[in-house]
Amino acid sequence: MRLGLSTPIVVQVPGIASPWEATAGPEELTRIARATDELGFDHLTCADHVGVPAAAATVRGATYWDPLATLSYLAAHTSRIRLATSVLVLGYHHPLALAKSYGTLDRLSNGRVVLGVGVGSLAEEFALLGAAWEDRGTLADAALTRLRRAWGRREVEDFVLEPHAVRTTVPIWVGGRTRRSLRRAVTLGTGWVPFGLEAEQIAELLATVTVPEGFDIVLSPGAPLDPQGDEADSLRRLTALRDAGATHLTCTVRANDAGHYCEQLAALRELVDRKLR
Template identity: 65%
Template sequence: MRLGLSTPVVIQQPGIASPWEADAGPADLAAIAAAADAIGFHHLTCSEHVGIPAQAADTRGSVYWDPLATLSFLAVHTRRIRLTTSVLVLGYHHPVALAKSYGTLDRLSGGRVILGVGVGSLREEFDLLGAAWSDRGAEADTALRQLRAAWGQPVVDGLAIEPHATTTDLTIWVGGRTLRSLRRAIELGNGWMPFGLSPDTIAGYLARRPAPPGFDVVLSTDRACDPLGDPAGTRRHLERLRDAGATLVNCVVRAEDPDHYRDQLAALHTIGDPL
């Protein structure tokens, strides 16, 4: 089981983000990304929300850095770690436009892009962007097929697309919290990245729809890990996710400041590496 990082600062959910993140800047973010890269974490993430309904901000938070800009910035400060959207809402984008913009990032980063995608859950955000809310699941299936067909291609529907991704082999992780999202991931993706589900529910879904060989199950810690303060509890939590079927884990890390965060990363990797 490999460990990835739910990147701090760029998403700040109440009750999960540490207080220091509110005042952190690009230099802190760059230093943390570089440390995660050097330690050997598998990936960094960045979510997508243009805007959060004000009445939902107390639970969802209101800080969501733009993923394309953020991951492009992080690409400059890292060398090996993968750059992952977690997740892009497919209904907000034309699939060929995604192939162009994130294909450019893939080329700039030396082929390190993973696209985490989802169908979306905020009706107000769809309305703001003029995106279609109804039938968004079926539309997402169509968009996934179009995105995969366009990825890394120099010509799409008679149009030259330059630059494009370094390869036509796109890694797609499908987000969601339903059995249908797992079906979509197995049929159209390379991995499943559920949210808001217990490990027991995830294990039950995977028992009903077994994953094929080479398929990733990307689970998230349901609380901030404290590997220096509670190494045994951190290990138990990671083991529970592994036993539920995780091949990768998006880790949220508790810290008092950026320096402490980097120390926590080293301890977390030591705990998780043998798992």
């Protein structure tokens, strides 16, 4: 399994984010990103919300750094780790605009972009942006098809998109928690990023489809891990995800500050290498 990071600070969900993240900024973020890069982590992530309804903020959190700006900044401070959107809401963006903006990031980062995409779940945010809520799944499928055709190509639909991504293929991880999201991932993507499901539920859903060769199954343990303080619990939770079919893990860790966060990441890297290889 490849090990990735659900980047702290840039997304602060209650129950997952630590108190120190509320006042952390670019210095702490850079330190953690560089640590993941040096430790050989596969990817780091950033989510996509313009605004969260105030009534939902106590559950979803209110802090969501812009993914394009954030990942562009982190690209300049790292050299190898992949830069994953987790996830872009397709209904909020024109597919050719995504091909241009994230294609530019792909060029700047020497081909390190991973596009995590989803259909969205906040009706209020769709209304805020003037995006179509009804039939958003069907519209997302059409947008994803156009995005795949446009990626890494200079001329698209009689328009020149310059610059563009360095390759005409890109990892596309489809988010969701339903059988339909899994079918969308198998049909139009290269991986699946389920959320809010137990390992047993994920394994049951995966048993309903034929997973293509090389297909990525990107799973998360949910609550932060504590590899230094409770190695046994961390190992138990990661093993359950491996047994459910994970090819990639996207993790967070408990920490008191950025320095402790980096120490926890090193301990997590060592645990995975020692016990799960």
